[in-house]
Amino acid sequence: MGTGVGASTSTGGEPTTGPGVEDPTEGVMVPLTLPMAWAPVPETMDPLVAHRPADVNCPLGGWLFEPQGLEINTLLCNYAMFGQPGRAAIAKGARVVASLYHFDLVSEEPATAHVALLVGDSLVWEQEIAIPGKANAYAIDVPASFAADAGTPVYFHLHNHGQNTWTLGAIEVEVFAD
Numbered sequence: 638m639g640t641g642v643g644a645s646t647s648t649g650g651e652p653t654t655g656p657g658v659e660d661p662t663e664g665v666m667v668p669l670t671l672p673m674a675w676a677p678v679p680e681t682m683d684p685l686v687a688h689r690p691a692d693v694n695c696p697l698g699g700w701l702f703e704p705q706g707l708e709i710n711t712l713l714c715n716y717a718m719f720g721q722p723g724r725a726a727i728a729k730g731a732r733v734v735a736s737l738y739h740f741d742l743v744s745e746e747p748a749t750a751h752v753a754l755l756v757g758d759s760l761v762w763e764q765e766i767a768i769p770g771k772a773n774a775y776a777i778d779v780p781a782s783f784a785a786d787a788g789t790p791v792y793f794h795l796h797n798h799g800q801n802t803w804t805l806g807a808i809e810v811e812v813f814a815d
């Protein structure tokens with residue numbers, strides 16, 4: 638699996654000069670999202686609304702921007718759905734690469750966390766993770782089973798029980814020369 642390392646970005650989020658990381662299909666990895674552009678998604682726009690509890694409590698402080706990415710503390714945030722417009726088009730079959738990690742997962746009662754990445758209504762990646770559990774990192778590197786235009790919403794979803802901290806890092810997409 639890939640490392641999730643791609644073209645570096647300037648503070649404006651545009652790729653800086655210099656080569657991106659290329660794979661054997663000649664694609665270049667570019668940012669799909671900006672680390673500081675995530676915003677909570679209202680219920681009416683939530684693509685996983687069936688997962689959403691009746692009472693969502695996820696105030697600022699339950700989530701924040703860290704240098705590594707979007708951090709969510711599930712002690713303060715019982716349900717997270719964050720989104721932002723995609724910065725690049727996604728071709729069917731292009732790699733979508735992301736990094737995600739969590740510290741030790743704790744809960745008084747055994748539980749299951751659910752985490753997912755979506756573009757529009759298309760599921761990119763999801764995982765159910767047993768709680769309690771050890772800290773872990775995920776190098777997500779999957780081919781897109783769909784195509785999407787630049788501007789299509791990108792979503793990050795998380796819900797679990799207990800006091801747990803999760804951080805979503807960079808999300809990149811492979812683009813091909815015309």
